[in-house]
Amino acid sequence: MLKPFIELFKYRKIIYTTTIHDLKSKNAGSILGYTWLFLYPVLFLGLYAVVYLLIFKIRLNIMSPYEYVLLIFCGLIPFLSFAESLGRGVGTVTSNSNLIKNTLFPIEFIVVNIVLSSQIILIVGFSILTIIMIYLDKIGLNYLFLIYIFILQLLFTIGLVWILSAINVFFKDLGQIIGIIVLMLMMISPIAYTQDMIPESMKICLYFNPLYYMIILYQKVFMYNQVDYKLLSIFTIISLIHFIGGYYVFTKLKGIFNDYI
Numbered sequence: 001m002l003k004p005f006i007e008l009f010k011y012r013k014i015i016y017t018t019t020i021h022d023l024k025s026k027n028a029g030s031i032l033g034y035t036w037l038f039l040y041p042v043l044f045l046g047l048y049a050v051v052y053l054l055i056f057k058i059r060l061n062i063m064s065p066y067e068y069v070l071l072i073f074c075g076l077i078p079f080l081s082f083a084e085s086l087g088r089g090v091g092t093v094t095s096n097s098n099l100i101k102n103t104l105f106p107i108e109f110i111v112v113n114i115v116l117s118s119q120i121i122l123i124v125g126f127s128i129l130t131i132i133m134i135y136l137d138k139i140g141l142n143y144l145f146l147i148y149i150f151i152l153q154l155l156f157t158i159g160l161v162w163i164l165s166a167i168n169v170f171f172k173d174l175g176q177i178i179g180i181i182v183l184m185l186m187m188i189s190p191i192a193y194t195q196d197m198i199p200e201s202m203k204i205c206l207y208f209n210p211l212y213y214m215i216i217l218y219q220k221v222f223m224y225n226q227v228d229y230k231l232l233s234i235f236t237i238i239s240l241i242h243f244i245g246g247y248y249v250f251t252k253l254k255g256i257f258n259d260y261i
Contacts, residue, residue, distance in 0.1 A: 001244055003247070004243060004244060004247035007106075007109075007247075008109075008112065011105065011106075011109055014104075014105050014109070015109055015112055015113060015116070018105070018109075018110075018113050019112075019113045019116045019117050022113050022114070022117040023117045023120060026117065037120055037121065037124045038124060038128070040080070040121060041073075041076070041077055041080060041121060041124065041125040041128070042128075044076055044080060045069070045072065045073050045076060048069075048072045048076060048191070048192055049069050049072065052068075052072070052192050053065055053068070053069070062194075062196070063223075067223070070129070070132065070222070070223065071194070071219055071223055072191060072192050073125070073129055074129065074215070074218050074219040074222045074223060075189065075190060075191035075192075075215040075218065075219055076125075076191050077121065077122050077125035077126055077129070078122055078153060078214060078215065078218055079185075079186060079189060079191055079211065079215065080121050080122075080125070081118050081119050081120075081121045081122040081153075082118075082153070082157055082211065082214075083182045083185075083186070084118040084121060085114060085115045085118040085119075085157045085161055086157075086160070086161060086164070086178055086181075086182060087178060087179070087182065088114045088118065089111055089114045089115060089161035089164065089165055090161070090164050090165055090168050090174060090175050090178050091165070091168060091175050092107070092110050092111050092114060092161070092165040093107060093165050093166065093168065093169050093257055094168060094169060094172065094175075096110050097257070097258075100254065100257050100258055101258075107254070108162060108247070108250050108251065108254070111158060111161050111162055111165055111250075112158055114161070115154065115157050115158045115161060116154070119150075119154070122150070122153075126146070129222060130143075133222060138222075138223075138225065139225075140225030141225075142221055142225045142226060142227050143221060143222075143225065145217075145221055145227050145232070146218070146221055146222075148232075149214070149217050149218060149221070149232070149235075152214070152235055152236055152239040153214055153239070155239040155240065155242070155243040156210060156214070156235075156238060156239040156242045156243065158243060158246065159239070159241075159242030159243035159244070159245060159246030159247065160242050160246060161246070162246035162247060162249060162250040163242075163245070163246045163249050163250070164178070165250070166249055166250045166253045166254075166257075169253070169257050169260050170260055185209070185211060188205075188209060189209060189211045189212060189215055190206070190212060190215050190216060190219075191215060195216070210235070210238050210242075213231045213234055213235035213238065214235060216228065216231055217231055217232060217235060
């Protein structure tokens with residue numbers, strides 16, 4: 001069970017170097033360059049705010065409109081980094097087939113590179129959010145749990161992308177389907193609505209969505225300086241199962257990738 005953690009530590013320097021290179025190459029040739037790192041989450045937030053506050057005119061008794069926008073931001077930022085990881089990571093094996101038998105840098109760690117470089121959206125977005133929370137004097141001791149939740153998100157995402165990128169070798173339509181899946185996840189994840197808005201009969205459906213636990217954990221820490229230890233325990237188990245299971249699925253199937261590429 002410790003093998004994926006040991007392998008990550010073993011290749012940590014190469015992973016770091018290739019992740020930095022991936023970050024630089026993502027914005028190479030772009031007119032706005034690294035400015036997109038700030039514009040991307042802000043534009044998405046603006047779209048959500050316009051739709052839910054101005055068009056749907058949603059008003060909550062438990063929070064003001066600006067607090068509602070911040071609540072959306074808390075869930076939207078980690079979702080965007082997750083969605084980018086999924087979108088870029090699914091085709092990892094098929095687009096890097098020359099690395100399948102590479103022993104210096106195993107292909108499974110290309111997935112790690114993509115997931116890590118996709119977190120820049122989260123880091124920038126949460127930096128903006130933290131500055132706002134400092135200004136509003138909402139920062140508390142429980143904010144330290146954000147680091148732990150972030151690590152769990154990384155483990156969960158890496159494991160999931162390992163599984164999906166391996167399946168994509170045999171079922172190449174998955175790359176086309178993943179966009180629809182991401183859109184569906186955006187709609188059913190509690191980004192722009194609170195738990196109180198959900199009918200009791202529908203709440204059980206949330207428990208089958210791993211993003212529910214992640215987003216609610218972020219929102220509770222940022223907005224209320226609270227930690228839901230039950231949700232945190234469940235998300236810890238989910239993340240470890242995906243990470244360890246995803247590593248073994250990928251490495252077991254890795255030996256037959258060449259027969260399908």
